[in-house]
Amino acid sequence: MTVTVITGANKGLGFETARRLIEQGHTVYAGARDPHRGAEAARTLGARPLLIDITDDASVTAAAESVRAEAGHVDVLINNAGIAGPTALAGELTAADLQQVYDTNVFGAVRTTDAFLPLLRASSGPAIVNVSSSLGSLTINADPAAHTDILPAWAPLLAYNSSKAALNMLTVLYAQAYPQITVTTVDPGFTATDLNGHQGTQSVEQGAAVIIAAALSGTDAPTGTFIGASGPVPW
Template identity: 75%
Template sequence: MTTITVITGANKGLGYETARRLAEAGHTVYAGARDAHRGEQAAKALGARPLLIDITDDASVAAAADQVRAEAGRVDVLVNNAGIAGPAAPAGELTAADLQQVFDTNVFGAVRTTRAFLPLLQQAARPALVNVSSALGSLTINADPAAHAELLPAWAPLLAYNSSKAALNMLTAVYAQSFPWVRAVSVDPGFTATDLNGHQGTQSVEEGAAAIVAAITAEPGTPGPAFVGANGPVPW
């Protein structure tokens, strides 16, 4: 039986490369994108199914879940990958509205999508929820970046982005406790060169996607919640 995998933000960057690898491995991949034309182009190139989904819009997310329900009847893996960087201004200059914009995608978008797809995950034998996070969302690392430079050499005080990823990690933990039948994982792909950071990352998309794919394809019995990166566990 094929694995049904839904990936948000799959028309470019880490989402695209993750979708490519999983489709190549035999998954039936729903490649999520908020732009219909770009999504269809990406899905065609990937050998995936296009899924129109704007994770900041309740109706769009509900329609996407309805499409997958009608076509596949279940979801084995949900990957909350879509995200934005937000402003890089000093923390004291950011407003609540600045943070709200970032949280609406990185946090509330994951909530919308997870809630809509939970009934489909429940139909799977061994469902997995994978949230693409960042070591910048680690409270442990942010509390003492210098002491954890080996885990995150490129730490930055990005108030909106870091706090949104910390909140995403909390979603992972609470979903894992609330729905023990779902294997819930946060993944740090590493500082990857993508549109999100103006291609300033220190590793390629291919390298960054490896950690996401590894989390998705981990043994079904792997306990959750977990926060993992390319080199193993990341401190919460």
């Protein structure tokens, strides 16, 4: 039994990823912070509902304990939950504005990863997939005009871009700290979801493909990588 935990799985990319991994035979814990929406999504998917608010230490701890009691291990953790935050530029936001975004996109991933590490280490082939964005690439942000093949729509969003850059760094450092776990950052591309008001240029089916590929790649995949639909994304 391959046990997969997905945060933010009640809609969008998380929901589609859960649906297709269940088709592949995974037992999926569909994480959501709203108990009613989470339960409804889990029923629709045929997943196991997992109440988890990644901004709350107690909620994350309780979620990990729930999975431990039921399954005993986790094979794949997909840190998918994230927020866009204010669409503002450098100099237009306060530290408090950034803190709100970082609490989900960065600190939430740390809380969740650390809580589930014992369960991942109990797996024979553990993997962590961090759902990031090309907007978090330092290389692309430094010269967006040179990377339109990877990122067709670029915006210098201070909170979101920098939070995804931080998430990318977490991938590298967790991969170094836990070489027995395959840790991957993925870029789903500009996907139409609630995150961007459904303004994306591709469907959730298209965007979820790279997340699913990383989740299914197994222990033979390289660790500490940043992957998009067309291949490696520059850090």
